[in-house]
Amino acid sequence: MELPYGDTTIEASLPDCNVTVAEPPGGDPVEPREAAERAMADPHGPPLAERVSADDEVAIAVTDVTRATPDDVLVDALFSDLRAAGIDREQVSIVVGLGLHRPMTDEELRTALGEYADIAHNHDADAAREVGTVEGPDGESVPVELNPIVADADAVISTGMVEPHQYAGFSGGAKTVAIGAGGESLVRYTHGPAMLAREGVRLGRVEGNPFRAMLDEAGDRIGLDFCLNVTHGPAGFLGASAGDHRDVVRDLSELCKRNISVSLSNTYDAVVAGVGAPKDANLYQATRAATYVALGDYDPLASPARRAGDASGEGDDSAASGARSEPRDRGRLVVPARLQEGAGEGTGERRFYDRLRGAESAEALYDEMRRGYEPGAQRAFVVARVLRNYDIYVTNSEHPGVVEDCLMHASGSVEDAIPKGSDVLVVPDALDTLVVSDGPGNGFAR
Structure with missing residues (x-):
């Protein structure tokens, strides 16, 4: 074998x-660019061009080297809509959602982001600052910290890979920005032993998962305006989804599970x-x-x-x-x-x-x-x-x-x-x- x-x-x-x-069944693989363009044309909620203004400073949180996300393709699809809204390249910054992983090298950034590598910044969790709080399952207040570039942006967008995740059920959605471009406070709480022991925190489960719920709340608190995510299986990429982050995860996690x-x-x-x-x-x-x-x-x-x-x-x-x-x-x-x-x-x-x-x-x-x-x-x-x-x-x-x-x-x-x-x-x-x-x-x- x-x-x-x-x-x-x-x-x-x-x-x-x-x-x-x-x-597993495997499903029928799709070409990521075509899937991304279809998703952008038919998003969950208003299209990206209607969610931003021509004078906005935009931050795009992308995944790091630990995820097989076609970020160059997804960022290119996002730029197409941003240009249609009158936003120039100089108004856009890309933040690599490292979480607590190592920084990506210049070569890795070029491989992952192609022509957009020069506007990419490795996230530093130590530099994140508090932008608000979210409520834990028992009513406790948990700080949400965020990369300064993302915190200062007028519009926040994320890419992501919706794939099985040990705690969140499936990754993607708000996770790229809330954890990937966040500070240690939310990581400490969501990844702590009390949360991981809670009913519903398990691989493959989105609904009724308190870990996932906190990520979604954090995405709202951050002001995540738009998501473009993909999912994959053993045969390759299975599809893409765009728009409101909760709907994107729900959509792609169901597609992924079936296959x-x-x-x-x-x-x-x-x-x-x-x-x-x-x-x-x-x-x-x-x-x-x-x-x-x-x-x-x-x-x-x-x-x-x-x-x-x-x-x-x-x-x-x-x-x-x-x-x-x-x-x-x-x-x-x-x-x-x-x-x-x-x-x-x-x-x-x-x-x-x-x-x-x-x-x-x-x-x-x-x-x-x-x-x-x-x-x-x-x-x-x-x-x-x-x-x-x-x-x-x-x-x-x-x-x-x-x-x-x-x-x-x-x-x-x-x-x-x-x-x-x-x-x-x-x-x-x-x-x-x-x-x-x-x-x-x-x-x-x-």
Whole structure:
């Protein structure tokens, strides 16, 4: 079988295992420019040209290198309407929504934004200033901080990728500006242990999700005037939507779900979760594959025997060293990832690494982080939650030492990470597949 690895693929073969491949419907791919132009011509609410004035200073928040958004195409489509409204290029600034990720390099900006790279600015969360507050689920007041360029703009626009997100249900919409171009206050609250423990905060859920609701409220408080987002599946881009940010997310999340959901009723000894570029550049992002599988609508590793088994995180590492043995009670999540950036280079990535590297055990780290943690470290909290019950093996990486530092196992290949005789589920594109409980839309290849 072929699995994504960076910008290419790797081959894996498990002849001694019983293998099931999860294949979502996929949908019919579209050309991003055509989809964006159609969306701009038929937006949710008034068209962009009617939402801005000729003398406005405009800020466009775009996604960073961790998202496969065709921002050059989307920004070009936005400029078409802005020019029609009498707005010149000199009135527009682009802010890269880094959140707490690392800045993009000049070369990355040119690749992502093409002719618009020269008007792009990397966001600095430390420079964000408060523009108001939003109300938390229990009535608490949470500051909303914003990049100064965005805060001072007369009109605020965002691009985005509506794709499955561990906490927001789906990303995109107001998230690009509220988190990507925001400060630490909203990140600290929304990504904190109390919020992540709330009912409805889960992968693939938009309605009734308090995390998503706070992002939407923040978008209103910021004054997000217009969104242009896309969504994608394993086959490529599936569509675009424009206009009011809530409608854009609702529209594209439903389109995405229809094309990436796979229903299951069985459980497995191991799950191979593919990632590929851009998410497998560092361990922070690549671990999404494991947590999306284990903490989604249906956990394919949650067999009764395994739930009753060892949850200590200790155990035989023979598979990691190349020896094949019989399956253990603890399930395995196997993630092939290049990790050319190691754990990651941004503030959030460093906090993630420091938390995991300094932990005595997954259980101890999870208990400690339930009392609170700094923004960006939430990925360590979620990874620890999974590691309490399952082992995570990262294979084929350029930084196996970083993997081993973080309570996970490094293995040279997928084959070395999976014991002989295992029942294995392969999810070739784990970030573009929603594993759900058995029902309509089942798609498998045996």
